[in-house]
Amino acid sequence: MSSVDDRLAEIGLTVPPVPAPVAVYVPAVRTGSYVYTSGQLPLKDGQLLLTGKVGGEVSAEEAYDCARQCALNAIAAVKSQVELDSVVRVVKATVFVASTPDFTGQPGVANGASELFGAAFGDAGTHARSAVGVPVLPLDSPVEVELIVEVG
Structure with missing residues (x-):
């Protein structure tokens, strides 16, 4: 088990x-x-946690949890390419939040992902980030996360 697996x-x-x-x-x-x-x-387990727009059918707190699950899935995607302990740094996370036009809490939603990267990778999990409000995401997902990591 890697130290990332241990931290998680x-x-x-x-x-x-x-x-x-x-x-x-x-x-x-x-x-x-x-x-x-x-x-x-x-x-x-192959199913979206929630569907809908943040600020509408999905609360900011629920979206935070969705961002955390997205981040866990991004870590899994990284693990499909390299050993997690070879990650030198999480460089950049981009968090897309499907939200109603009046919702402005995208940074708080994105914290669900950012905090998980910090918990998983320690200091190497500190990263640059964009939190972007969008009108719709695939499958009516409320959140989507993409990641760039540097490996040694």
């Missing part, structure tokens, strides 16, 4: 199998010293 176990989580792509792409690609993930949805 301390908070009651395990890295799941990589969710199957919902279209024609791969979950992650390694090029040189970087792994880029495709956008990861809040899938657990």
Whole structure:
């Protein structure tokens, strides 16, 4: 078990199998010293945790939990390419939040992902981030997360 797996176990989580792509792409690609993930949805056991817009059918707190699941799936995608302990740094996370036009709490939703990366990777989990409000995401998901990590 890697130290990342150990840190996740301390908070009651395990890295799941990589969710199957919902279209024609791969979950992650390694090029040189970087792994880029495709956008990861809040899938657990093959099902979306929730559907709908944040600020509408989905609360900010529920969306935070969705972002956390997306982040866990992004870690799984990274693990499909490299050993997790080879991650030198989480470089950038992009968090897309399908939200109502008046919802402005995208950064708080994105914290669900960012805090998980910190818990999993320690200091190496500190990253740059964009939290972007969008009108709709695949499968009517409320959140999608993509990740860039540097590996050694």
